[in-house]
Structure formats: C-alpha cells, structure tokens
Amino acid sequence: xxxxxxxxxxxxxxxxxxxxxxxxxxxxxxxxxxxxxxxxxxxxxxxxxxxxxxxxxxxxxxxxxxxxxxxxxxxxxxxxxxxxxxxxxxxxxxxxxxxxxxxxxxxxxxxxxxxxxxxxxxx
Numbered sequence: 001x002x003x004x005x006x007x008x009x010x011x012x013x014x015x016x017x018x019x020x021x022x023x024x025x026x027x028x029x030x031x032x033x034x035x036x037x038x039x040x041x042x043x044x045x046x047x048x049x050x051x052x053x054x055x056x057x058x059x060x061x062x063x064x065x066x067x068x069x070x071x072x073x074x075x076x077x078x079x080x081x082x083x084x085x086x087x088x089x090x091x092x093x094x095x096x097x098x099x100x101x102x103x104x105x106x107x108x109x110x111x112x113x114x115x116x117x118x119x120x121x122x123x
Contacts, residue, residue: 015066019059023087026052030091033100049088049107050114057084057115061122077119084115 029035036045060080064071071079088111095101 011066015063019056019063022056022059026056026087026091027094030094030101031098033098046106046110049110050117052114053084053088053111054114054118056087057081057118058122060084061119081112081115081119085112088112088115 036048057080060083061076064076064080085108088108091111092103092105092108095103
C-alpha cells in the first residue's frame with residue numbers, strides 16, 4: 001500500500017469502522033425475534049434504546065470530529081444526533097419486517113433522547 005493511500009485508510013479504520021461495525025451489531029440485534037430475555041423491569045427496553053443509540057451518537061461524534069476538523073459545536077452535535085435518529089428510524093422500519101418485532105415511534109423517540117443526551121455530554 002502506498003503512503004498516500006495509507007493515511008485515509010488508517011483514518012477510516014480508526015474513526016468510521018467502529019461506526020459501521022456498531023450499526024451492523026444494531027442491525028443484527030434488530031433481526032432477532034427475541035434479542036433480550038424476558039424481564040420484570042418496566043420500560044427497560046426504552047432505557048436500552050437510549051443507551052444503544054447514545055453509544056452510536058458517541059461513535060458518530062468521534063468519527064465526525066476526526067474526519068471534519070472544521071465541524072464543531074452545535075453543528076457537530078446536530079449532525080451526529082440527526083444521523084443517529086435517521087439510523088434509529090431505519091432500524092424501526094427494519095423491525096416491521098421481522099416476525100415477532102414491533103416498530104414504534106416511542107422507541108424512535110428514546111433513540112433520539114439517548115443520542116441527544118450523549119451529544120450534550122460529549123460536546
């Protein structure tokens with residue numbers, strides 16, 4: 001691999017590969033009919049949505065900061081939260097086609113809240 005191609009490839013591996021890998025993990029989990037065991041904890045799934053998509057937002061902020069050095073502050077936060085929420089929407093659409101899964105705007109709202117919370121903390 002020549003030196004000029006090595007820089008962008010290494011940058012991709014460091015910043016964007018974790019985002020892509022994490023999105024793949026979310027997709028695989030969403031394709032499972034029952035990804036979590038039954039629990040007696042009320043609304044645990046909502047908390048897990050917020051944590052799951054908060055982590056995605058964290059990875060996106062990291063990747064965006066590493067790739068676009070001029071992007072900072074509110075724009076960085078907004079872009080990361082919007083991208084995370086869009087992925088959350090595609091995840092809910094995906095669940096429409098998985099037997100035993102339910103798509104929900106409430107789940108999408110908690111995806112957004114998790115992304116927003118982490119965005120403000122990471123910012």
